[in-house]
Amino acid sequence: MRETTIIQKTLRVPALPAGSGNDGTLARQLDAVLLTAGFKAGGDLLAHLSELDAGVALDRAVLVLGAVRELVGDHVEHNVYFRDFPAGVPDTVEFWLRCLTGAVGRERLPKRRINLLDLPRYGRYLHSYAEMVAAHQELIPSIKDRVTVLHLGASLEEETRALYLSLAGDPAPLNDADLALLTALAVDCVDGPQPESVPAREQRAVLNHARLLAGKPLLADTVTDVLRVACALSEGDVRLVKPTRFRSLPRARRRTLLSALDEIVRENPGRVADVNRYREPWKRLGERLHPYEFGHLPHAQDVFAVAYGTKVARSLPARAEIAFAAGDVTAAVDLLAGAPGLFFRALDRILRSELSEVDMEQVLTVAGKVVHQVSGRVLLSLREHLMNRETPDAARIFVNRAGRAWAGPDDRATLSPAVVERVNTLLDAELSRRLPAFERLVIDPELAGIAMPFSGQAKEDGFGVLPRGSVVPVDGETLRLFVYWRERARRTDYDLSLLLLDDEFRMTDQVSYTNLSVYGATHSGDLTTAADGASEFIDIDLGRVGARYAVPQVNVFDGENFDEVAEVFFGFMVRSPEQKGLPFEPRTVRMKSGLRGSGRVLLPLVFRRGDDGRWAAKWLHLYLRGHRWANRVEGNRVSASMLARAVTERAYLPVSHLTDLLAAKAGSVVTHRPWQRLPEPVTYLGLARPEGLHPDSAVYPIDRITELIPA
Template sequence: MVHALEPLVVRHTHRLPAPCGAAGQGGVAARQFDAALMSVGFKLSAELLGHLSALSEGTVVDTAVRTLDTVRAMVGDHVRHNAYFIDFPAHVPDTYAFWQQCVADAVDRGVAVAGLSDGVVDLLTLPAYGTYQHSYAELLAAHGELLAAAGDRLTVLHLGGAPDDEITALYLALAGSAAPLGDGGLPDLEVLAGHCVHGPQPEAIPVRENRAVVNRARVEAGADPLLDTVTDVLRLACGLSDGDVTLVQPTRFRSPSRRVRRVLLAGLDAVVAANPAKLADVSAHREAFKRLGERLHAHEYAARWPHAADVFAVARGEKRARSFDSRVEELLAADDVLGAARLLESAPGKLFRCLDRLLRACATDAERDAVAGVAARLAPEVSGRVLLSVREHFHNRARGSGARRVFVNRLGRAWATDESRSPLPEAVRARLVAALDAETSRRLPVPGHLLIDPDVLDVALPLSGRATAPGFGVLPRGSLSPVDGELLRFFVYWKQTSDTTDFDLSALMLNSAYETVSWLSYTALTEVEGEHSGDITEAPDGASEFINLRLGAVRGTYIVPQVNIFSGEGFEEVEESFFGFMLREGDQRGRPFEPRTVRMKSQLRGPGRVALPLAFIRGEDGRWRAKWLHVYLKGTPSANRVEGNRVSVAALVRGFVERDHLTVRHLTGLMADRGDVTTLWDGRTVPQGPVTYIGLERPDGLHPDSCVITPENLGDLVPE
């Protein structure tokens, strides 16, 4: 079981749990393991290499096999990436010449081409179009070996502790996370919670979805769940039915066992008995509670658990429970802003989330000052995540008219609109920003010697796990990261579940005014900027598409890669799908997909029919940087193409580019004021003593007592 959980530790922490086994002479096998890792862009740290070298050869080989499988899957090398054009990116034909060749091929084969006499041909009816015309082995034979380059990625794997200790530490970190984990983290937490249910538990589980996952494991192990709201019980019921604990998607409840029925009803009864006001929470999920009550046969247990019966009576509308939000709305409707603020003092988190609205509703400067004073006084009672979210919000409120607002829901669906809210007085806005910064600074630890990798400064703070897609090298939405290399290559891979499915990779180039300059797609295989690898229209065994770009030739300021669903299954329905990008130097060759050149690979698992993983921005200095988006557009049910969504994509990209996200730079600036010394890391020299290191990757050779913050645990930087 420990070996089965080892990949979770490697993926989340880039640490390999210390392999256990007999002592021996494993040096040769360890060096071979290191060489194999380097071929896919990974490397053993000096400490890990030394540890493996002292073990038996058999132990090292077993460890190598498991670990190689894990890291290859991390970068997308666990599948075969074929390309339609075998010589890609060389010899990619002109689009119309290629289509004409496909028609000529069909005629040569004796295939009747419908519409040919009218000059309108359906490409999907041509036998040479959309399916691989060569095997993967033939593709490999057509490409030379990838030449080594100084810019090739090397991700270091560090030595971890004992396997059980590493698994427990990861469980505690995920379960106790201050930010929601999102689709990537919740399934892993579920696996770990079942394994760690009888071991150490986090002191607190602030995120309700995380608590629901842990509660499911506790109930299945015969332990009592941790419940303090009626919604906690509903989430637990969803989890026990393999449903959505985030409550975004409806759950089809199963008929529970008698023991589970007792646990759920007793839990509801205890919560309401302790605080009857919590009945007001039922109305937010009325239909779900009604369906749950039917499965629990709540009416049969009304005498034993009367407070639980009240929950379902509220859900059915037989009993009224006035919600807190309705009381706030009533006061605001009566223009009693100060009364609403006083009521919200008992719920500081809610007050901060509607602070902008309260300030806009104020009729006088005196009222605004009073509301701002309440917020400043309650700041110590609000979570760090909410403090920073509100801080980012008020910073962007200074942009004024003409700004674009971007909305992203819990599922990643995004849309943009013009700013329509009335402006806030600058004095009030500045006062709130200063109060929020002061409270954040108070909560931050004293870092001692603060060592910072400059490349991490523009990484957005992970205020929600839903703002980061599962994958490798992925940064939170809004982050900026440098792009160094001559060639930028996108890739998408998908494998359909049952229906014929056609994903289309495209790249849209925009100028500084967000106007279209050009694009690459199956309808534009070649442009000045680069080449498209060819259209694949079905993926029963998996399929890949690539776009190769010469950054020096790109016309415009923005590059926006996108994945359009032309037909078939959605991103959440296919068996597997992911997007990524590679960076190469101009003289490097190799296959279309080379794992050690992969800089980022993220899963495509969202609503909508158009995925926008990130955009690339050319700065005034001519250097390119990636802006991380992780969003989806609704699109159309079929035939989504880059030509059809240029306007909506440009509007969304503009909104993201012009918005200032709160980044690591903000917190390190506050920490630097409290630290002994702050140093920007030069990428080579590692201090002798303990440091607080914040960077994209952990350097080899740091003092063992150092506090290390990398993207894998960036949430630890957010104060509680």
């Protein structure tokens, strides 16, 4: 399982000790089979497999093939309701009448109201997977099909350690899947090398949990760090979003947590004010820690006194908020200057206040004095924020840490272009000062459309998944959307749908189980149960569909939520009609994403047709709360179109902004082509590691770009 995870996360296959070797036949056979899934083995991996004993090489080939098939969603059978899809899909009303006619005489139907789910031919597969396969011609390969290269990695122990250090030291908070992976790795790696710093508090909580179990000191400098560790000990939510049911702890564990609290508050008494943000969890934790049994830890007791309200501790943000409410912006600036991170997070609010020229100049002077104390992630986030503040947004979007989104009007005053330019100059100068100077730098031009990944929390785990706001071209003729789900305990009905919008984001049409076909788009048919798994598809002929925007949706019509089902994923393929093939062909998959959000409606991305007729995809990663039952595209078209517009028209800071700063400091910027071999080590920044690099090159694929964000 560990090796499978490493292959899927890094596209590297851990190396094994060389054996007596084989003639390379197995390596070539694996490479041929990998191509059917859209992968190929790099030269280093092929050579390594040829050095292994035949039996070991065969086991390795099976492992690699299984890992990449699961990565793109080819580990399950994707059947379709209409066997000949995309051909043979009837008119919706005609199909319903056919189901109704087939039910007459078989069962007694209700007199007044007919439920589609009561019809025996509706919502369930009427043919086997083998029968569906027999009805389709073989896929014709295309030069446009995706080919992803797998490379040879280091030993399993080294790859495990490298993955641990990468996840633990990532300055951006991880998503749930990566955080769970880090939890497992931290236990195994607690005695080995550790990251230089762990800036993300969620990752720090995971490491602290492992350190506590191993009897090592905690990495904690705030009281909230200790609260997160207590949540981890009770298998609760270290993000502090969901309530944790704290367990009883042995006295030694209680003493460790309370001693850490006592030391933190003793060194910085102001830290006790952080308790106010999570007062209720602190109260529940106090019932388990019994702090007043430890009279020699008075500062730890102060933490719970604040939680229970017997002691007042007003935090710096609270005092600044009082100053803002009183209209005393100067006082707020003076307070926040003592906490540079908070100052820069509040800078927009300060700058849009009614300040005199003297006061404005003072604010910018303070910013220049404290900017060196602010994390690079905050500086880059502010840089992106200011890109959208010279004009009002069409709609202001709000997204929480779980990806739940809502939108509203943007009633904020705009900022002066001159002020924005001065702040941007300050931010870029500070970022450039902190960035490393690489000797030879290679930058993949495809990074230009990728948005900076400030947080991984809302980004799902999968293949080809990019940060919210990223834009990539769609270069095929037919776009095929797919969703697969398998229910866990009760009947679950998901509906793949498509919202079609015009230039002003007004609905022109929709494709769903209630409207199986429109000009240029076709649905594969509605499935309403998934005990053994179910798949739905939508085909979009990009040359025929008349909409400007196409917004896919996955609606929970009934049953288990996305975070409750046994398995669920969404993705899209790009292909041409001449290729034929099965409804699901792994080599044409461009993106496959797991779905674990808390909403009942998913908006994964939006497709936009440019003025030149070319299409591009922009990532959304948004969930709507939805209804408890019967979520449909017709019912959420207004909120979905508003959110799609808000993200589509918003400017996101591209990774190329960071790479441009790096290029300005590099000794040389080297151009690299896919067929070119570089004889000297380089630092490569790109979507994935290409072939042809020197083996000693440092590679930063898109999922490791955050490691370059300065501390």
